[in-house]
Amino acid sequence: MxxxxxxxxxxxxxxxxxxxxxxxxxxxxxxxxxxxxxxxxxxxxxxxxxxxxxxxxxxxxxxxxxxxxxxxxxxxxxxxxxxxxxxxxxxxxxxxxxxxxxxxxxxxxxxxxxxxxxxxxxxxxxxTIKTLLDKVHMVQPMVMLDGKTKYLNFLKNFPNLANRIPLIYLASYLGITPTSLSRIRRNIR
Structure with a gap:
């Protein structure tokens, strides 16, 4: 509490x-x-x-x-x-x-x-206002980005979430396929 x-x-x-x-x-x-x-x-x-x-x-x-x-x-x-x-x-x-x-x-x-x-x-x-502004700042830039940049931004903005979320959900959030996300992750390591 x-x-x-x-x-x-x-x-x-x-x-x-x-x-x-x-x-x-x-x-x-x-x-x-x-x-x-x-x-x-x-x-x-x-x-x-x-x-x-x-x-x-x-x-x-x-x-x-x-x-x-x-x-x-x-x-x-x-x-x-x-x-x-x-x-x-x-x-x-x-x-x-x-x-x-x-x-x-x-x-x-x-x-x-x-x-x-x-x-x-x-x-x-x-x-509520802080939450909405955080969401706008998070979503707006992602609209025009490629999958790799979206993933790197996610890692930068939410470093503690990347290993806690199953790949399929993260891919859905990023608007890419799980296969594409696996490839992106493999190439940036």
Whole structure:
């Protein structure tokens, strides 16, 4: 829980009473490798803070192929925000790439934090903006790059993830085939 509180404190102030409330509303959840945190065509009912592990956000394209949109690792929140906030069916899957240890909040508990903690929404807005900007800075340059450059950028930006993610998921994220990724990896060693 300390990991979550330290993360939140980077974005705003919380007093001990507020911290205690957050701790009473949080639940710890273990997610096994390949287990879904949330599924498409269902409403996202929880938001989670990743204490340990890697999850992937993915969807199925019009050919029925799983496509990885991005990865979420330690010290980040994970949720289909639109589904969670508006109680609409999700279009994405969130699945564990590794065994994960999460701190979860139900929609009701999240709303209680929002209505009880004065600066809660401001803290969450700062986190959301930072996450969106990080995603834009990560995705924008990749659109026009070749496979080798995409992979080298991934290694530079996420050095601790490369050995934790199966090749097939990393290739999907990079928009190349697993065979191409194997060739690229072989040639840069």
């Amino acid at each position: 300390e990991q979550l509180i330290n993360y939140l404190l980077q974005f705003g102030q919380l007093n001990q009473k507020q911290i205690d409330l957050i701790e009473t509303r949080a639940s710890e959840k273990l997610l096994s490798k390949n287990e879904y945190f949330s599924e498409a065509w269902k409403i996202a009912r929880q938001i989670a803070f990743v204490q340990e592990g890697v999850l992937m956000i993915c969807y199925y394209n019009n050919k029925g192929e799983e496509t990885v949109h991005h990865f979420i690792c330690e010290d980040h929140f994970v949720v289909d925000l639109e589904s969670f906030n508006h109680k609409i069916l999700s279009m994405i899957y969130i699945r564990a790439v590794t065994d994960c240890r999460l701190i979860t909040f139900t929609f009701e508990d999240w709303q209680e934090l929002s209505t009880t903690i004065i600066d809660w929404n401001a803290i969450i807005n700062k986190i």
